[in-house]
Amino acid sequence: MLLRDEMGFSQRIDNNGSFLLRFLYALLLIASSDIFGVYAVPESTSPNVDNDELYTPAASSPASASTEVASYQQQALLNGNLHYGSEAIENILPHHMFRNKNVAVIMETNPAGVPSLIPIILHFSSTLGPDWPIILLTLQVNWEMPASPDFRQLYEARRVIVLFIPPDTTFPDHTSVTVFMVRPWLWQLFAPANRMLIFQVDSILCSQSPQRVEDFIEWDFIGAPIIKEKGHGYNGGLSIRNPKLFLEIALEQEKNPTELSPEDQWFYGKLLEREAHMPTADQAKFFAVETWWHEKPLGYHQPARWQHAHMPEITEWCPEVKMLDGGQHYF
Template identity: 25%
Template sequence: MHTRHCRPIARRLRLWLSSLTLIALLIALLHILHQPAKHVDQHHHEQHHLHHRPPLNASKLALLIENRPSPLLAPLMLHFIATLPPDWPFLFLGSHASLAAISASRAVRAHASSGKLGLARIPANMSTAGPEMISRFLTSLWVYEALLPASVEWLLLFQTDSVVCANARLSVDDFLGYDWVGAPWNPRGQWGGNGGLSLRRVSTIVDVLRNQVRPRGGEPEDVWLSERLAAHPSANVANGSVSLLFAGEVNPGEPERVLPPPMGAAGANRSSDGGGSHGLVGGIDDWRDGFYEPMGYHTGGSGAFLHSGIWGTPELREHIWKYCPEIKMTLAMDAARYVPGKCGARWT
């Protein structure tokens, strides 16, 4: 009798233990699946991240042309990629040496693999060796009709002495309504701006180049093109005041103004209409008050030319270091020059 009673109990016990084991295995599996991976293949992680980017806009292209190898190429390119709106694709045209320099960066190679960044040689039939050759390159109809993708309508051209500021409240997309915009030569002028950091409408430039040819040794490409775009019947070129919002180089623009919050209202909750320049908030943005803050900067001379209107006082320079610290990448800076006394270049 005792044995007969134990057998059903033993069977039930075995079934119960099996169920517990299965439940424990399921719990362990769920726990493993919800744990963050501690040993993730780096390449797989990068590809997963890059494949989840917003789609690229084929009508836009940011272009850097540089035949000189430089350690600046990769960090500058990566900064522009991070700062421009995410739908902008990029193209780097370089020499064998400059392509090797920029491709040494793993982050650059990851963007190239994702399709965000194109890396290509400067065509053999073209040259960028010096200002005249660059002007010939950028006024060649072949470049716009054959070299650039046919879908490109807006071309953001930048050089190694230019930068877009991460703290800027304006985006390059805010200027897409213009056929040409760059740091203005005349802040009160109706057209024209430096090409070293410039936004250009390709279709209008193509129309100009189909009807006119820049003479060899003529005006620099940015002067020659912007002058003809200003005379084009359908072009909309940015005037001096708009261009100053886009980029600073020689002439300063209007300083930012921070207004105090209205009585009885918290400054942080204020609408942009109730604030100062672009809705600056009193108590938060006070450090911006009284200073010119363009979307980006172009210095010229590979970072060697700093004009007094932008850079001429310690206060102006100190504010730029706060507002746009990334511009330090583009400048030939040696901190030892700013140390007083007989302190040498080597510090201990």
């Protein structure tokens, strides 16, 4: 009998089954390739993204042989287009780590230019533990696997995942950050999560604190409270957010644009309108300190900049602040 394969070739199956063996061998070869890899792709309405544009995979490295880095091109092959399905990222992470659970996210467009990035990621991974996978969002063109064995170990274990943001994305100032953050791209990507912990290289968690990040995940949004002279709400540089709710707000902004202010304060105002579950300043100060002073918080954002007079006290309580560069940072 004749069997025609997908390439149009015919093979006769003889009695000794030799063709069947060759067919099974071919299946094994296909299964060992990257064609079945699953990658997350944000929706193509993000800045600087063209619907017809495809992006190439990251260069392979010894540490990435068994762990996929998100590739827009390969995801497009799987989906048939560049539209993101909100459950796609769940397939990148171990299921027990993600669905209805939590994820930590840091964004850095030029990792090699930020010497403190890898130490900060290692610190957050150690402090948060294995139940909080860390997602590094970066530009593909700037990504190279760090030499750090500790980072590579986390990467291989998928406790650190690298995903690429749209090419040519830059953050020269607060305005560019706000424009990026109020669009649906980021929130669609993490919509399956229960809560996101957003952190930056100018933020830190204190290992001496008896509190944990989990103590604050009841809130839809919490960060270091902002003093009235500087605005309102919470700072977003070290913050916990409800991605589903933030996505709703971003989608509404896309349909009916409104005037923007710094993204963290803008979202705070929108959340107030929706009567979201948010803490008072006296409750939020236990989570993090920036402009509003509190003696022993769980974390800090830019402490040297905003709490310079308290730095000896801060350093005694949280020696990890020595890892911070002390300056303002936009990704």
